[in-house]
Amino acid sequence: MTFWITQALNGISFGMLLFLLAAGLSLIYGLMRMLNLAHGSYYILGGYVGLAAIHVTGSFVLAALAATATVTVVGIVMERFFLRRFPEQELPQALLTFGFLLIFADLSLWLWGGTPQTLPKPEIFERSIRIGTIVFPTYRLFVIGIGLVVGLGLWWLQEGTRLGAKIRAGVDDAEMARGTGVNVGLLSTAVFAFGAFLAGLGGIIGGPFVGVYPGADFEILEMALVVVIIGGLGSLKGAFVGGLLVGLLDNFGKALFPELALFTVFAPMAVILAVRPTGLFGAR
């Protein structure tokens, strides 16, 4: 029983991390029909910049600010100066963002070396709590909390605010939204920046338990892609449910069938695809 509860909590906390990444990927696709393969790079950039900032300042909060700010700026530059030139052209977008993925991967390797690193946890989350026989690190609970807060915040932003209404209008029909006076260009940059921000946040939040290392960008990207394939591109609910599902599948897969680790994630994805090609909550 202890095994199941501990693994479930591990899976949920990893799922929340995946949700942070998939939400950005999904929102960006939803509004701009733009597939950003460099999204995994934002994760490692967040992690590495956070690590460097912790060494300098010693503060997790300041490091989080530095990391997310850096990644947000990188996102804005990519959207404004590169991706914007290729609206609704999936192939140039894929090649361009894959190029950035390679550039960031090699630059990170150059700057920070090839040794896997983990970020130190904030001091207040160093401990574990014990309930009966179950011992669980408080940091994992903190990650679950962050995921829930971001999820609720995004849901409120999308459903309860004027900005959210504009974004939904843009997702449904960019041309009509433009016609009613919504500045879709500015909105696109803002959403892209916000998606990058969430991925950078993922890097700093995931840094203490997943770590940052060469190749983490690809692994995180693949996992996030599976999440949005399962959940449906453009759907926040899909990113949340898909994130939880993939997080749990990955954790139990690794614990129960170590030889087939990735397979336990990809096989259910194929099944869902066969039944619903646009994912559980995807439109069209």
Add this chain to the structure above:
Amino acid sequence: MSARVASGAVALAVLIGLPAVLSSYQLSLLTKMLIFGIFAMSLDLLLGYAGLPSLGHAAYFGVAAYTVGLLALKVANNFWIDFPAGLLMAAGVSALFGLFALRTRGSYFLMITLALGQVLWGIAFGWRSLTGGDDGLPSVPRPRLPLPWSLTEGIPFYYFVLLCFALALGLLALIVRSPFGRALVGIRESERRMEVLGYDVWRYKYVAFILAGLFAGLAGNLFVYFNGFVSPSYLNILFSASALLMVILGGAGTLVGPAIGAAVIVGLENFISAYMERWVLVLGVIYVLVTLFAPSGLVGLVRQRLGSART
């Protein structure tokens, strides 16, 4: 058309004559270029003609390579069994993946081909007892054929690869010029129009998908003999993406263009890796530059230049 035949004949003559002047190292580089040329042309059938941007094309390349490697090492090093088995497995896996991937289009197609390719990578990486996991399968022998020359030598192996390349190019050229190939172009331009005209669009795309997998498998077969080694990296997204880059760099929908694109990338990798460690960085910059400045490829640039010279 006659100019094209003439330039093709000249190119072939040059390729046949080159072993006489190249060092064994240069010859092995040229062999690698031809193998990746086949790989890039196979993707061109899908991308350039049927308009299907696959980001998982390494799957078929890798499956063929693993099939040949496993059979040669663990069953028998028999060319007449191993080679067709590699092709068959590549076609079989693409027939399976096509069922999933062709339910989607656009970005979804890109993501799903990528994810399906990763499934195989995951298996190759995780199933250590069969595939050797991360270490791969070392010392795969080259085939013994009833020929006076041994394929373990550089020059006979080069001619063997050149023959495969010429056959692949010829067959693919026939395919794209056939009514089937014309229909693929029609589907690329407007799927709905082809449907209205009574074409079974799905079936055309499915056959193209399997054919592309088959030719990718041919490249995978040759590459495992070339390297004498298989590893999960053959199934990697880096391989799939570089195939896309080769096609775009050369010029999608031209067959010869992607083969040239493959030669350029393989050559650059070799040249730059010899001088600096940052090949991946340079490759990333090439992706960005090609997308920004040469979206219709080298062949497109040459055509533009010729076109503007005429006017």
